[in-house]
Amino acid sequence: MAYQWDFTPVLANTPLLAQGLLNTLKVTGASLVCGLALGLVLALLRLSPRRWLAVPAGFIIEVFRTTPPLVQLFWFFFALPLVIGVEMTPFVAAVLTFSIQSAAFFAEVFRGGIVSIERGQWEAARAIGMTHRQALGRIVLPQAVKRMIPAFLERSIELMKTTTLVATRSPRRPSGHSKPSPWWR
Amino acid sequence: MDHHWDFASVFANTDALLVGAAGTLRIFAICLVLGLSLGLVVGLGRYAHSKWAYLPATAFVEFFRNTPVLVQILWFYFAMPILLPFEISPLAAASLGISLNSAAFSAEIYRGGIQSIERGQWDGARALGMGWGQAMRRIILPQAVKRMLPALTNRAIEIFKMSTLASAVAYVELLQQGKLIASLNFNPIEAYTAVAVIFFIFLWPLVQFTYVLERRLKRDE
Numbered sequence: 555m556a557y558q559w560d561f562t563p564v565l566a567n568t569p570l571l572a573q574g575l576l577n578t579l580k581v582t583g584a585s586l587v588c589g590l591a592l593g594l595v596l597a598l599l600r601l602s603p604r605r606w607l608a609v610p611a612g613f614i615i616e617v618f619r620t621t622p623p624l625v626q627l628f629w630f631f632f633a634l635p636l637v638i639g640v641e642m643t644p645f646v647a648a649v650l651t652f653s654i655q656s657a658a659f660f661a662e663v664f665r666g667g668i669v670s671i672e673r674g675q676w677e678a679a680r681a682i683g684m685t686h687r688q689a690l691g692r693i694v695l696p697q698a699v700k701r702m703i704p705a706f707l708e709r710s711i712e713l714m715k716t717t718t719l720v721a722t723r724s725p726r727r728p729s730g731h732s733k734p735s736p737w738w739r
Numbered sequence: 740m741d742h743h744w745d746f747a748s749v750f751a752n753t754d755a756l757l758v759g760a761a762g763t764l765r766i767f768a769i770c771l772v773l774g775l776s777l778g779l780v781v782g783l784g785r786y787a788h789s790k791w792a793y794l795p796a797t798a799f800v801e802f803f804r805n806t807p808v809l810v811q812i813l814w815f816y817f818a819m820p821i822l823l824p825f826e827i828s829p830l831a832a833a834s835l836g837i838s839l840n841s842a843a844f845s846a847e848i849y850r851g852g853i854q855s856i857e858r859g860q861w862d863g864a865r866a867l868g869m870g871w872g873q874a875m876r877r878i879i880l881p882q883a884v885k886r887m888l889p890a891l892t893n894r895a896i897e898i899f900k901m902s903t904l905a906s907a908v909a910y911v912e913l914l915q916q917g918k919l920i921a922s923l924n925f926n927p928i929e930a931y932t933a934v935a936v937i938f939f940i941f942l943w944p945l946v947q948f949t950y951v952l953e954r955r956l957k958r959d960e
Binding site for chain 2: 557616617619620621622623624625626628629632633636637711715716718719721722
């Protein structure tokens, strides 16, 4: 039995697929920007010598790394609006989920990069009279970022692929168009 | 807004959650074994000099690394039964998708580990008269495995989390049961929180284990 390949309906629906691709890019882009910013903050908190900052940051990172992205997505889609009493569009919920999720992973990349800069750089910065913040911003981070770029690219690619999970919820996502409706909708 | 917390209905459904956990563990075990062993084969292919091994292995890795797992699972479940004359169960489709995806990622880990073993080991093996296969099996791989263990354990953690994607094809695992409880009792917060907590309980020891492993291996180097 030879299957008759028929791509014409798919090609006829290119505007639909293009719309889906645009949504993917929007979610990925927004989550990437927020995730990077939040990840840097989380990493710096985690590296802080003040325990009351480091421990909660570490906890957030661990929680979002050890729970599956799909569970997080469901929680943010269904549970969060009830907890904080605010209705949110699927787009906002998705970006929120993926931002925090990728922030947890980015935080580990940031932390690894910053930790990998040898102590000598910190000590030299101190010797010149720089504060901790100046040393971080002018000496350590610029060197660390170079080492972290491959890991960042890898996580960004993972992020773009993870955005497909949104198809399990809203019908306005790329694979949501061709997927048959699950029984619980 | 004051939410009325209702964990009682979640606790009343622990049997459903246990069934889900069993399903999760089952697909995790299948995909771990299949993914890591197929990954070794593909990884060796990626490392090989012969282009008959290298090209198919590279094509496999590139394809399965550059497409989302969910898309692969859905393809195996919906598209493959039409092309091939046999039915596929949700477990088989999800296992196939996750295993092949993990094999592709593991292949790169294996390749990196094998490549990190210095040429001197290969030369020594050659000097003793070992062929490529013998050298790989007796000298190179045993040393490489030690270096690959943290990355492979990370892969195992990822596979465990990917098991939730099987709920997209209605395979009975933890998230699927969570959805069921949520829709029957109208308490998504408690249900999904419980699911998240269960995953955390399963995975946190594994994550701590990778940290210990990395520290121990760094000390040995």
